[in-house]
Amino acid sequence: MKLETRQLEYFSMVARERHFGRAAERLNLAQPYLSQQIRKLERQLGTTLLNRTTRSVTLTDAGAHLLEEADRVLAHLDALGKEVQLIGAGLTGPLRLGFTGSTTYGIMPQIVRRTASAAPKLQLNVSGEMVTPRLVDRLLDRSIDIALLRGDTQAKGLSSSVIGSEPSILAVPSDSALDAPESITADELGEHALVGYPENSTLSKMTAEFLGRHGSRPDYSVRASETSTLMSLVAAGLGAAIVPHTATALGIPGVRFRTIDEAPRTDLTVVWRTDEETRTITRMIEIITEVVGENIDDPTADEKEQPA
Structure with missing residues (x-):
């Protein structure tokens, strides 16, 4: 004996409404037709x-059991349909993401929230605060699936798309001579000690090229891979740091931000x-691109000290 989904839906509505007329109205059916279908189900x-009485409809013991099971079956079918839709749209399953530097703070949380809303079945595993070479290595050894990095890569076997261009900003100790309201030039920067990223990082190369065009070289007192560590070194007074504008999302006491004349920019690139x-990869790239597009633009020049 094979029951049809339509029969269960009809019966469930009548059983809940306890009235054929109201059930027929909600189902957008003629009442005689609905009554006929329930009689047919009972015969089957x-x-x-x-x-049935002239005033009410009540459930028999068999009807109560069928209602309970019908609701379970219908709920399962509804969930199954939605799950299949999510799979078809690339919105389910595990996915490992890697993020470069300061995008860990300003952009990654928004991507995770957006994904949780748009794709609740997508199980994200995120890793942050990595320099571009490390992200490329992890893509190649298949320990992450998608990376948001700075610059680009020509590594064989990887595809990429530039999705944003972010300006740099100068992080300075709040009690240093560099803490001034006006912007700073490359020539002035060349006169001060800096703390910076590792030598092979995109931002370190960008800084060297930027200062080199003005006849100076960065004088690093110390280097650090993580933006959070770099900002802590700035707060400790070890030097200023040229960082991406998204680093302003970090709340490090004792750090202020100063704009740079003709500030160098770095591309944000999604790689897979x-x-x-x-x-799934395609849909995740779309979500990352949407969030980056909403957050990376020409920022205002009046970013000041982060709250304690």
């Missing part, structure tokens, strides 16, 4: 499901393995 099952261009 060989038992009475509803006790070419042989894994699944619908």
Whole structure:
């Protein structure tokens, strides 16, 4: 004996409304037709499901059991349909993301929130505060699936798309001579000690090129891989740091920000393995691109000290 989904839906509505007229109205059916379908179901099952009077409809024991099971089956079918839709749209399953430097603070949380809303079945595993070479290595050894990095990569087997261009800003100790309201020039920067990223990082190369165009070289007192560590070194008075504008999202006491004349910019690039261009990967790239597009633009020049 095979029951149809439509039969369960009809019966469930009548059983809940306890009235054929109201149930028929909600189902957008003629009442005689609905009554006929319930009678047909009872004949098919060989038992009475509803006790009918001129004023009310009540459930028999068999009807109460069928209602309970019908609701369970219908809920399962509804969930199954939604799950299949999510799979088809690339919105389910595990996915490992890697983020460069300061995007860990300003952008990554928004991407995670956006994904939780748009794709609750997508299980994200995120890693942050990595320099571009490390992210490329992790993509190649298949320990992450998508990376948001700075600059670009020509590594074989990887595909990429530049999705934003972010200006730099100068982080300075709040009690230093560099803490001034006006912007600073490259020539002035060349006269001060800096703390910086590792030598092979995109931002370190960008800083060297920027100062080099003005006849100076960065004088680093110390280097650090993580933006949070770099900002703590700035707060400790070890030097200023040229950082991406998203670093202003960090709340490090004792750090202020100063704009740079003709500030150098770095591209934000999303990268993935070419042989894994699944619908899940494609949808995640769309979400990352949306969030970056909403957050990376020409920022205002009046960023000041972070709250304690």
